[in-house]
Amino acid sequence: MPKAEHQDATALSDEELRTLDAHWRAANYLAAGQIYLMSNPLLTEPLKPEHIKPRLLGHWGTSPGLNLVYTHLNRVIRARGLDALCIWGPGHGGPSVLANAWLEGSYSETYPDVPRDGAGMARLFRQFSFPGGVPSHVAPETPGSIHEGGELGYSLSHAYGAALDNPDLLVACVIGDGEAETGPLAASWHSNKFLDPVHDGAVLPILHLNGYKIANPTVLSRIPESELDDLLRGYGHDPIHVTGDDPLQVHRAMAAAMDDALDRIAVMQQTAREDGVTERVHWPMIVLRTPKGWTGPAEVDGEPVEGTWRAHQVPLAGVRENPAHLRQLEAWLRSYKPQELFGPDGRPTADVLACVPRGAKRLGATPYANGGLLVHDLPLAPLDDFAVPVDKPGTTLHEPTRVLGDLLARVMHDTAARRDFRLVGPDETASNRLQAVLDVSGKAWQAAHLPVDEHLEHHGRVLEILSEHTCQGWLEGYLLTGRHGLFSCYEAFVHIVDSMVNQHIKWLKTSRELPWRAPIASLNYLLTSHVWRQDHNGFSHQDPGFVDHVLNKSPEVVRVYLPPDANTLLSVADHALRSRDYVNVIVAGKQPCFDWLSMDQARAHCARGAGIWEWAGTENGGEPDVVLACAGDVPTLEVLAAAQLLRRHLPGLAVRVVNVVDMTRLLPREEHPHGMSDFEYDGLFTTDKPVIFAYHGYPWLIHRLAYRRTGHKNLHVRGYKESGTTTTPFDMVVRNDLDRYRLVMDVIDRVPGLAVRAAAVRQRMADARTRHHAWIREHGTDLPEVADWTWDA
Structure with a gap:
């Protein structure tokens, strides 16, 4: 739909417009306050240097746009009774998400020592980017989050992973225009070719173009809009544009865009679920263009700030030492009219809360962002059903991963009804000898089918795309929303996700220290086609160093297993699939390998972890x-x-x-x-x-x-x-x-x-x-x- 139709839309009543703007202004005030204020949160007295934090840390530039999205998601969730989750991609948008969680009350419910009043506001402000406080980015500590704010490039793949097998869930995903330049994000646009409208939820990408990164313009904000539309349509999306800097006009346009996108999604899902339509759809998305640092200082010391790269982090520096900057900061904060937004006790007014959903519908309270509350144990059959007989060590051979494939096929079969197990990998399921699973569930595929194709299914639960980044992101999003899975990969190329697993390990380490976050299923890697049997592909395929990388990380989270034969692989895999809050790395060959231990011996040996083989x-x-x-x-x-x-x-x-x-x-x-x-x-x-x-x-x-x-x-x-x-x-x-x-x-x-x-x-x-x-x-x-x-x- 053309941009102008949304700019001219009048879907909102004047009352709705007034209350939406009140909520947005309150979120902007709270976001700026977190960056600057250590006390005097309601500006009940003139701002003084001692009210300002000694170190100003945080990112203002992206916050107003994120606040706009949060406000309008609140509106549609409440109006439509949606179950929704939002992935906040722009790097350090923490002030915004924390502000909105506090406004809706989910933050105070999670952290009772930060109540939704003046004292709680003061604590919210003081703790941000402060020793003993909370990070400047969206993090495990943030209610409603499953995505680390520093993980540029992975937001969209996380969103699709969350939507898989969650048919009633809307996953909004805000993609920053800096993040949109990364390789992982570029590949993850193709995730819509794997999303099943029948069994999966919907993903609503929101590409937030505010023009700049830390110091440079962003590519997608500078190309012609027609070229951007061609790119996004080529990826399989139908873009809806919202552009402007007048808050009231942008509110009207954003509300119309949200309604249009969600109406289209509902029709697409209905035609697939009720009418059996299998043609691939072009899902809607929103392109949101607003100024960087919107509503902040227009100029500082004669230099333009709002709408430029200078608004990226802290627009006014040296506020404690520079009286002019202090006066400008106070004028900026008072421009949001906090006395209209918060009562004398610091509680948000009824107007501010008019759009906020109730209970678990709130973005900060959704159980989908605390997947351990939703996870079920996997139905794992007895290992003796799959074990290979070993009468004498070292005389018979089996392909260990093929044996494991039979176990995974049983898991796939036994989870067919509740659909909470996925196998992901970059085009290597059969190559890695796991093809038994394909007899139970094919490979998810919504694009064209040809007569020569095998194992492609609209409803398949095996995911293959030749992008390790996307596979990792899908599985992380799937696990973090309460399901199970395994990532199978050639050993040499799992290095592509080094930084992603690093962030996931950090997430798990922090989550384990938060009593309100329930344990999730472990992230399990099967690394095969390994260094010693890449004799055919050669040097480029020979690298066993992922284990070194993982063992550098938090010891309470990481586990590394090297099973020597088929039965020990079964034992290790069974343990990994049952575990919680770990990253398990299993390295095992797919070529014929000698059988050394019976199943009973394998269980005992794997329980020990290391032991003497007396017979040898x-x-x-x-x-x-x-x-x-x-x-x-x-x-x-x-x-x-x-x-x-x-x-x-x-x-x-x-x-x-x-x-x-x-x-x-x-x-x-x-x-x-x-x-x-x-x-x-x-x-x-x-x-x-x-x-x-x-x-x-x-x-x-x-x-x-x-x-x-x-x-x-x-x-x-x-x-x-x-x-x-x-x-x-x-x-x-x-x-x-x-x-x-x-x-x-x-x-x-x-x-x-x-x-x-x-x-x-x-x-x-x-x-x-x-x-x-x-x-x-x-x-x-x-x-x-x-x-x-x-x-x-």
């Missing part, structure tokens, strides 16, 4: 001469092959084999809840014997985890050291000195007395490596003794 060692109840440790499926194979070689060539050597499933077990107990005490660690690894540790990833991580242990000086780690190419599977471990022959040589080099006594054995191991190099160059396959190896001890 030769210590026979005595003290070991050397410890062979391993973490990861391929390192486990190489350690057991090395143990077999030692058994054959050095039968008198007492070898202990230790497998680590839970990487955080290596940390001291005081550093991580899963960590081992020194007593446990020393008992497992010894204090004085050589430890040869074959690790899936970068070797220095093991040293970092164990550096405080007594026996650290005896620890020698082999792992990936950035030596990769397109080659054979075994050549990958040889190139990185993780192979069985190298491990045997390490034992000989480090066990006292073996260097001379076992020199011939060491030479045979070195010769085997030389023979390997010649063989693969002639035959293109691994040595038969490697390719056909089984455990025969």
Whole structure:
């Protein structure tokens, strides 16, 4: 609909217009007050320097526009009885969202020490960006929020994740024009091709163009409107424009735009749900153009501020020291006429609250923003239903992720009625051997279908898009609104979401400290197609460093598991899917892998997190001469092959084999809840014997985890050291000195007395490596003794 029709619309009565403007002015006053005032919140006396905070922190520029959106969302929620959630994308819009939560009363209900009166207003102002207070951006502490205000680029994908399988929910999403320049946001526009009008809710994007970022103009605000419309229509949206700087005209236009958008959404959902229409719709969106720092100081010291980049943060600086700035600040604050908006006791007037919804309909009180209140336990079947039989270790092979796929398919089947489980990934569900789920639920797809397509469904619950950012954002939004899921990804490319998982971990850490936030289902990663079996794709696909990134984060939140076979993967996945408030990283291969443990053994081993495999060692109840440790499926194979070689060539050597499933077990107990005490660690690894540790990833991580242990000086780690190419599977471990022959040589080099006594054995191991190099160059396959190896001890 053309912009002018909304500018000329008269949908609001004069009374509605007056009360909406009162609410908006009150929110603007509260937003500015939070940035500046430490006392005198109602301006009951002339403003003095001592009323001003010593450090002025916060972002004014985006706040008036966000306040406008909040006000008008209140209106339509109340008028239509909507269940709604809003994702506030613009970076540091905290003053606005906090102001509105306080006005509607949800803030005081969450924090009774900040009541909705003059004393509470003073506390609201003082705590903002103040030591011991609250952050300057929308954060876990903010009622009604599921999106960290500093996460530029992810608002729209979070909004779609929240809308999935919530058919009665409206998710509004304010997208800042700076945020709109990010790659993740650009990709997330395509989320509308995955939104099912029947089973999912609606997303209403609101692109807020106020013209500037911190210091530069924004791209979308400067291109011609026709070009912007072409872009947004190309993304699959029908834009509705609201533009202006006259508050009353903008209120009328915004109300008309909101009504138009919601009327269209209702028709689209009705035709899909009642008439069975399956054609993809072009969802409405709103393009809101208002000045940056609207209603703030027009000029400061002769320089234009309102409508420029200078309004981004604090328009008037040095207010304590500059009397002219202090007078200008007081005039600005009094321009909102706070005496009309708040009673003598500081409570908002009836006019201000006329548009505010009631109870859980309020944006700050919606349970959808506190998903732990809504989450149900997953119906997980007994693991024995999926376990592979293991009569003897190391003689049969299975593809671990294919076995896991059967469990996930059962979960998908058993959640079909309530639709609260999703599998997401970048075009890799079948590649990662999880395709059993597709027999239960296809891949969500609202765009065109061709006869050659497979597993595409309008109502599918598997989500694939070749954007790791969008997958992550969808799943975060889904989990934060009370559902479950798993993100399957090639190991090397999960790094694309490093900053996103970092923010989610911070969110969970803070949320766990807030008693009013209920625990949500954990964010679960399955990293497969991993470094050791990317021999076909080569060096670009070989990077195991995501584990390092995650283990740098809050220990109470992160968990990392490296199951060595199919049954341990089942056990770990079962635990992860049942857990709450964690980020679980599971690294497991999709290629055929030896079965080492029965299901009962796997349960016990995974519960320990790290343990001795007595059947693989030769210590026979005595003290070991050397410890062979391993973490990861391929390192486990190489350690057991090395143990077999030692058994054959050095039968008198007492070898202990230790497998680590839970990487955080290596940390001291005081550093991580899963960590081992020194007593446990020393008992497992010894204090004085050589430890040869074959690790899936970068070797220095093991040293970092164990550096405080007594026996650290005896620890020698082999792992990936950035030596990769397109080659054979075994050549990958040889190139990185993780192979069985190298491990045997390490034992000989480090066990006292073996260097001379076992020199011939060491030479045979070195010769085997030389023979390997010649063989693969002639035959293109691994040595038969490697390719056909089984455990025969």
